[in-house]
Amino acid sequence: xxxxxxxxxxxxxxxxxxxxxxxxxxxxxxxxxxxxxxxxxxxxxxxxxxxxxxxxxxxxxxxxxxxxxxxxxxxxxxxxxxxxxxxxxxxxxxxxxxxxxxxxxxxxxxxxxxxxxxxxxxxxxxxxxxxxxxxxxxxxxxxxxxxxxxxxxxxxxxxxxxxxxxxxxxxxxxxxxxxxxxxxxxxxxxxxxxxxxxxxxx
Numbered sequence: 755x756x757x758x759x760x761x762x763x764x765x766x767x768x769x770x771x772x773x774x775x776x777x778x779x780x781x782x783x784x785x786x787x788x789x790x791x792x793x794x795x796x797x798x799x800x801x802x803x804x805x806x807x808x809x810x811x812x813x814x815x816x817x818x819x820x821x822x823x824x825x826x827x828x829x830x831x832x833x834x835x836x837x838x839x840x841x842x843x844x845x846x847x848x849x850x851x852x853x854x855x856x857x858x859x860x861x862x863x864x865x866x867x868x869x870x871x872x873x874x875x876x877x878x879x880x881x882x883x884x885x886x887x888x889x890x891x892x893x894x895x896x897x898x899x900x901x902x903x904x905x906x907x908x909x910x911x912x913x914x915x916x917x918x919x920x921x922x923x924x925x926x927x928x929x930x931x932x933x934x935x936x937x938x939x940x941x942x943x944x945x946x947x948x949x950x951x952x953x954x955x956x
Contacts, residue, residue, distance in 0.1 A: 756795075758783060758784045758788055758789070758792045759792040759795050759796055761783050762780050762783060762789070762792050762793065762796065763796055763801055765780070765783075766796075766801070766802065766812050767812075769812065770812075771812055771813070771814040772811065772812065772813070772814045772823070772825075772826050772829065773811065773812050773826075773829060774805065774809065774810070774811045774812075774825060774826055774829035774830045774832070774833040775802075775809070775810050775811070775812075775833060776808050776809050776810075776833040776834070776836050776837040777789050777790055777793065777808045777837070778808075778836055778837055779833075779836065780792075780793075790808070793810055796810075797810065803822075803825070805825050805830050805833075805876070805877050806830075806876060806877065808837055809830060809833050809834060809837065809876075811825045811826065811829065811830070813825070824877070825877055827863070827876065827877060827879050828844070830876050830877055831863070831865065831876060831881055834874065834876060834881075835867070835869075838869060840867050840868060840869030840883075841867060841868050841869075841891060841894045841895070842865045842866065842867045842869075842883070842894075843865065843866045843867070843891070843893070843894050843899060843903060844865060844899075844900065844903065845860060845863070845864040845865060845866065845903070845907070846903040846904055846905075846906050846907020846908070847860045847864065847907055848860050848863075849899075849900040849901070849903040849904040849907065850903075850904040850907050850908060852900065853900065853901065853904050853920075853921070853924070854920060854924070855904050855908060855917050855920065855921075856904075856907075856908075862880060862882065863879060863880070863881050863882065864882045864884060865881065865882070865883050865884065866883075866884055866886045866890065866891070866903075867883045867884065867885060867886070867891075868885070868886070868888070868891045868894075869883060869885065870883070870885055871883060871884050871885040889939070889940065889941065890906070890940075890941075892939040892940050893936055893937075893939075893940050896932070896936035897929075897932040897936060898929065898932045898933045898936045898937075899936070901921065901925070901929070901933060902933070902936065902937065902940060902944065905944060905947060905948075906941065906944070910941075910943040910947075913947055918947065918950050918951055921951045922950075922951050922952075922953065925951065930951065930952035930953070931952070933948045933951060933952055934948060934949070934952050934954065
């Protein structure tokens with residue numbers, strides 16, 4: 755077990771502080787029982803921190819305040835999704851706020867998923883997973899996922915010229931090309947809006 759623990763620790767240390775992991779991330783190194791024991795061992799030694807069942811983070815220390823930072827909740831959610839073998843996307847509300855299309859800051863965490871709708875508590879956060887159609891999930895993992903999610907959240911009838919001009923200013927040429935490529939397979943109404951953002955000649 756010590757050798758497996760060492761291999762797991764090496765992999766974790768090669769990543770960034772704050773990264774969140776689940777048991778499944780290490781099944782290529784050992785079987786489920788051995789991996790679980792090794793992670794428990796590393797937790798007891800203080801190398802990693804247990805967030806909840808089968809989810810751990812590589813904690814970040816804040817030297818200025820002399821304490822450990824809270825876990826990355828979105829990292830924990832992504833680890834939970836890997837554990838459940840489902841895909842997730844951040845909510846359109848969060849994406850719209852981060853892109854400057856909305857001033858509303860989501861008070862709770864809502865995520866779109868191809869898994870079942872459910873509510874889960876992760877590290878004292880209430881997370882709501884909302885099942886969406888395969889067509890909606892077509893943009894999952896795409897380079898322009900956040901932009902398309904924000905547009906879908908805003909709605910076909912409510913995306914205005916100000917929104918289009920704003921995105922046109924903040925997106926790079928590559929971002930715009932990604933939008934053109936990634937909108938294929940998503941909602942038809944997004945295509946003309948994306949073309950306007952990317953300044954595609956009709």
